[in-house]
Amino acid sequence: MFKNKSILITGGSGSFGRNFAKYILKNYNIKKVVIFSRDELKQFELSQQSIFKKFRSKVRFFLGDIRDIDRLKYSFKDINYIVHAAALKQVDTGEYNPFEFIKTNVIGGQNVIEAGIFNNVEKIIALSTDKASAPINLYGATKLCSDKLFVSANNFTGNQKIKFSVVRYGNVMASRGSVIEKFINLKENNAKKIPITDLNMTRFNITIEDSVKFVINCLKEMTGGEIFVPKIPSYRIFDLYKAVAPNIKYELTGVRPGEKIDECLITEEESINSYEYKNHFVIYDNFLKKKEILLKIKNDLRNKKCKKITKPFSYTSNKNKFLTISQIKSLLVNKVHDQ
Numbered sequence: 001m002f003k004n005k006s007i008l009i010t011g012g013s014g015s016f017g018r019n020f021a022k023y024i025l026k027n028y029n030i031k032k033v034v035i036f037s038r039d040e041l042k043q044f045e046l047s048q049q050s051i052f053k054k055f056r057s058k059v060r061f062f063l064g065d066i067r068d069i070d071r072l073k074y075s076f077k078d079i080n081y082i083v084h085a086a087a088l089k090q091v092d093t094g095e096y097n098p099f100e101f102i103k104t105n106v107i108g109g110q111n112v113i114e115a116g117i118f119n120n121v122e123k124i125i126a127l128s129t130d131k132a133s134a135p136i137n138l139y140g141a142t143k144l145c146s147d148k149l150f151v152s153a154n155n156f157t158g159n160q161k162i163k164f165s166v167v168r169y170g171n172v173m174a175s176r177g178s179v180i181e182k183f184i185n186l187k188e189n190n191a192k193k194i195p196i197t198d199l200n201m202t203r204f205n206i207t208i209e210d211s212v213k214f215v216i217n218c219l220k221e222m223t224g225g226e227i228f229v230p231k232i233p234s235y236r237i238f239d240l241y242k243a244v245a246p247n248i249k250y251e252l253t254g255v256r257p258g259e260k261i262d263e264c265l266i267t268e269e270e271s272i273n274s275y276e277y278k279n280h281f282v283i284y285d286n287f288l289k290k291k292e293i294l295l296k297i298k299n300d301l302r303n304k305k306c307k308k309i310t311k312p313f314s315y316t317s318n319k320n321k322f323l324t325i326s327q328i329k330s331l332l333v334n335k336v337h338d339q
Helices: 015-027 040-047 050-054 069-075 091-096 098-118 138-156 179-188 208-221 237-244 291-302 325-333
Strands: 006-010 032-037 059-063 081-084 123-129 163-169 193-196 202-206 226-230 234-236 249-252 264-266 274-276 280-284
Touching (some): 015 032, 015 050, 069 098, 081 098, 081 208, 091 138, 098 123, 123 138, 123 208, 138 163, 163 208, 179 193, 179 237, 193 237, 202 208, 208 226, 237 325, 264 280
Parallel strands (some): 032 059, 081 123, 163 226, 193 249
Antiparallel strands (some): 202 234
């Protein structure tokens, strides 16, 4: 699929983007990878890493902002596949800067869609978050809106073969700004106390490597219009604390504005339009009735690759398989993240 193809990653200098680029360069004979982001320092630092020097002829660094549709139209020329990872993500920041989040996460998403159609890109897959499922904060609401935009984009592509899909997953383990990174930094700086919002809080967890592999698999499988949801474990915030800094006292700080005790990847309402595969779920939009999708569903059901969800359920982090404290420690020791 990737042989002699060109791939562009928006937000390409972030945690996911750089790991995705590295994996693609190492494992596929691609034509080129384009790192599109607005952070020139991160781009420079990436360009100095050995793998990007090794594949110098196949890597391009483009400065730009997804708010700028003209820059996107220029950057998307001769691109086959796009992974849309650029977003504003901090929940607290979103509550105080709502216009900025809408400009990037919603309008920026629309710009990616329009620029992709303009350049007749083959496939575009957008990264989402569990906070887009039944959102209670602005960040989640903007990502839900973005999800809807990318799914609905399949309805107005005309005769073009371009396809749009979404990948929705939970917290990437130890990614920049995550609670794990926060706990580790506090421990390394000899903090007197570790702040915990609620002892009952749970979160989904996915390693950066697993998120990269899942997105690649979704790029291969997508027919356009799917929201892909991986089957991933959860962890308890209190278990995370025990794994990272058990010798430091904790203090309860209370749930922050816009924060949930438990996260959700599939709501009951979405589950009735969902299909379960061995390692993931696929949510389809009720309004999207493209022949390719209906045919794929029919074939997958006939070949027993999936089953239709008949009884409504919600896929939440508190009703899930949990990582043990030792498993959390093992994942952290094995350095599953790339800072």
